[in-house]
Amino acid sequence: MNGNLQLNADGSLRHLLTLDGLPARILTQILDTAESFISVAEREVKKVPLLRGKAIFNLFFEPSTRTRTTFEIAAKRLSADVVNLNIATSAQSKGETLLDTVANLSAMQADMFVVRHASSGAAHLIARHVEPHIHVVNAGDGRCAHPTQGLLDMFTIRQHKGAFHNLRVAIVGDLLHSRVARSQIHALTTLGCPEVRIVAPRTLLPRDVDHLGVHVHYRMDTGIKDCDVVIMLRLQNERMQGALLPSPQEYFKYWGLTPDKLRHARPDAIVMHPGPMNRGVEIDSDVADGKHSVILNQVTYGIAVRMAVMSLLAGG
Amino acid sequence: MHLTDPNALIDRMAAAMRPLLRPDCALVGIHTGGVWVMDALAERLEVELPRGVLDISFYRDDFSRIGLHPEVKPSRIPFEVEDRHVLLIDDVLYTGRTVRAAMNLLFDYGRPASIRLAVLVDRGGRELPVCADFVGQALDLGPDEHISLQRDAAGMLSFIMKGAGA
Structure with missing residues (x-):
């Protein structure tokens, strides 16, 4: 571009x-x-x-x-x-x-x-x-x-965490179809965030993932461990072609953010989501409406x- | 041209204002120099009045010509403007355009009972019908002369002159 x-x-x-x-x-x-x-x-x-x-x-x-x-x-x-x-x-x-x-x-x-x-x-x-x-x-x-979404995510992180230079940020979910994730990764890197992780099943990773300059994780527990910010992506059902996923239920089991999984992140971690949310698919309602969530602030x-x-x- | 020490000017302004203050007054400084003058005045006024800060960047009349000021600061009015007697404070009064913008901005918070204007220096050169109620010092500067206020790390205020007579 x-x-x-x-x-x-x-x-x-x-x-x-x-x-x-x-x-x-x-x-x-x-x-x-x-x-x-x-x-x-x-x-x-x-x-x-x-x-x-x-x-x-x-x-x-x-x-x-x-x-x-x-x-x-x-x-x-x-x-x-x-x-x-x-x-x-x-x-x-x-x-x-x-x-x-x-x-x-x-x-x-x-x-x-x-x-x-x-x-x-x-x-x-x-x-x-x-x-x-x-x-x-x-x-x-x-x-x-989706640059304005990326910017508002950066604004949200700055409002809640103050600065970028000491943050660990995990972006979780359907990176293959996400235009938001690319904007986020560019902005986080430019603003000096030292550790950007992407956490996703192999089938939902873009092919050029190695060129994005991020750490790739294939498990939720290790992927969001000690993170300050957890950004959940929407599972883009309408953009799916072929059998990238078993079922929404199974996706939720491994990749849905539940209070239990969120315990691996830092105790003061914030949870973000660009919306619209698929409750019970990529995010549990207890997290979406819980004290870590800044989704409506976004x-x-x-x-x-x-x-x-x-x-x-x-x-x- | 004789420039008086800004701290002495503020002493005099505070003395002139003191008899007119009432409990429903508030001080509002225009970013940046006006806020310094407001804080210095507040120290001398001996009554605790609510204070606000205005950044007029979103109300400037030259936006379409020169764009947004590169460092916009949030305006902060932590009190009800409605029915309040507002003392609007700036460091230098020149064309009157800043005061016009500040009044428009203030009205977007509510309808004040009154607005009075206090400036450390009135340097002449008005382009709008604006007149200050409290003036520290009046100067007659040409269009190529500039006066501005600065504050050092210890909080001391001083004037800087640039241009023809400096």
Whole structure:
């Protein structure tokens, strides 16, 4: 992926497509800015006038209620005008190409596109073809990247653990289909986390796992032992092809995070999940709703992080 | 041009403010210099008033030209603004644009009963109809002259002058 496409000549952020190749300086700037937006949500009026008069188009070629909603709330709290397009059910089904759709929307004076697409690289393609004043945010493309989810995970870890340089983080579950995990690994590594583990059955590991710079574990107990942060991934049933798994019940038995398994992690460990959760498959309800869980905090932080990304892009 | 020591200016400002303070007042400093002045004033005011901090980065009127300030700090107003008599404090009053942004920001926390403005230095050059209620020192500086406040590790305040007359 072309990392330079994301940055202006002066090093500021132009598009957010992937966390791969983004310098720690930019990641930290986004997290710091998000922290200021947290305080905005605690006020009587939860809006700031920063993006007044800007038009932000949510282009969702693939359904995702939570991501689309948090982007919409974030844009509205910045006083932008938001247009939601579920293109899965619209022009593309009539045969229009991706770039024609984007050209048409640009002609409607768009300032920013938030793009979700089932094909890897869709947001990059759009970013390469938009006019210079238009910014593109990747809201998840294929198996490639989901940078704002990765950022909100980093924000969550920083809020609860303070810093990255002394942390042991385990990412558990379906890494093969996860675009979130790649974004997380890039960000954790860039921000100086010394030990990132991935914990998964062999059938759900990507082929290039050796190039990710992580420690691979094939057992839950040793995999999350002494970890400060346990990130559970969603078992992506809808993306499964063939017999990668025996059954959800058996998956839960070996890979589901239960209070019993969580005892191997540090006593103050936090448990994260990007949602939506499959309770009783990758995570037990007692953990999801328990005292280690910061899963709902992640959702709240997601709004502040997306506000930070959009305001840094629009001001760049 | 004679520059008075900021600590002496703050002594005088505190003396002028003291008779007007009431229990439903609050101090609000504008990040960063205004917060230093607020803390120094609070030490001298002898009454315990709630204090807040505003970072106006999200309310600046030049965002679309110069983008977001690289170091935004969270605003913190740990009291009800509704019906409060707010003393808004900054280090240097220049164009008035910062004060405009700070007032808009403050209103997003609630409707204050009143806002008064206290500044350590009024350097002239207003572009908006803004006038301070308490002024430590008034100066007449040209557009290429700049004054700013700094605080050393021991907490001592001093002025830095840059430009033509410095």
